[in-house]
Amino acid sequence: MNENDEPEIQLPPRVSRRRALGMLGTVGAAALTGRRLLASEHGVVSGVYHTLDCIATPEQTEGPYFVDEGLHRADIRLDPTTNALKEGLPLRLRINVSRVEGAACAPLEGAMVDVWQCDALGVYSGVRDFQGLFDTRGEQFLRGYQVTDRNGATEFVTIYPGWYPGRAVHIHFKVRVPEGTRRSRELTSQLYFDDATTDQVFTQAPYNTVGSPRDTRNDRDGIFRRGNSGSQLLLNLTPDAKGYIGTFNVGLRMG
DSSP, X not given: OOGGGSOOOOOOSOOOHHHHHHHHOBTTHHHHHTOOOEEOSSOOOOSSSEESOOOOOOOOOOOTTOOOOOOBOSBOSEETTTTEEOOSOEEEEEEEEEEEETTEEEEXXXXXXXXXXXXXXXXXXXXXXXXXXXXXXXXXXXXXXXXXXXXXEEEEEEEOOOOOTTOOSEEEEEEEEEOSSSBEEEEEEEEEOOHHHHHHHTTSTTGGGSSSOOSOOGGGOHHHHGGGOGGXXXXXXXXXSSSEEXXXXXXXXXX
């Protein structure tokens, strides 16, 4: 796969890591203050004020593989430590964040959106797996963050994720919203994929080199099923010339 073949992605105005952390304050302060981002009863259509007609945004577990690497970038396929590009079906991931105000939604500018996922073979970067399946400490592929622009929008270039034992196919994301200079509030959740689409993708290389069929579909994943939240977190996929465009709209009540 040649990185130069991909269409250019326009990043939001660049925010330095120091400035971003200054804006967002201490990670996890929501838990300390007892205040959380509340998902709207529906999701959000990005843009300047809209009638509320959106997808719910339930919170889900962060999981064991979040690492705050401070990688501000759109294309997360590249491992900057090795310059290796992760192979897989291209996925342009668009996450739009909006504030819910009464019966309308407004774009939320300046929110920090992190995404992290496994590669086509089910491996995460930057961690030692607690089951001993891999040790990738020091590597930084398939991780990164962006700050939402004036339209509340972010876009990442990544790949369709693979699978690993016990979990349905998913991508993790975290939205951190500044609240003063020393604290932030956050919402952490996961995005899922239609099983029929995944079945088709996994017939292709490198997904079909794993050597065994995946063991957990959406309806067998305990995290997906919890509170019926997973069905509200399915990524809206649209085929494009090279892979898929995936869109998810996050609606947040800030009260």
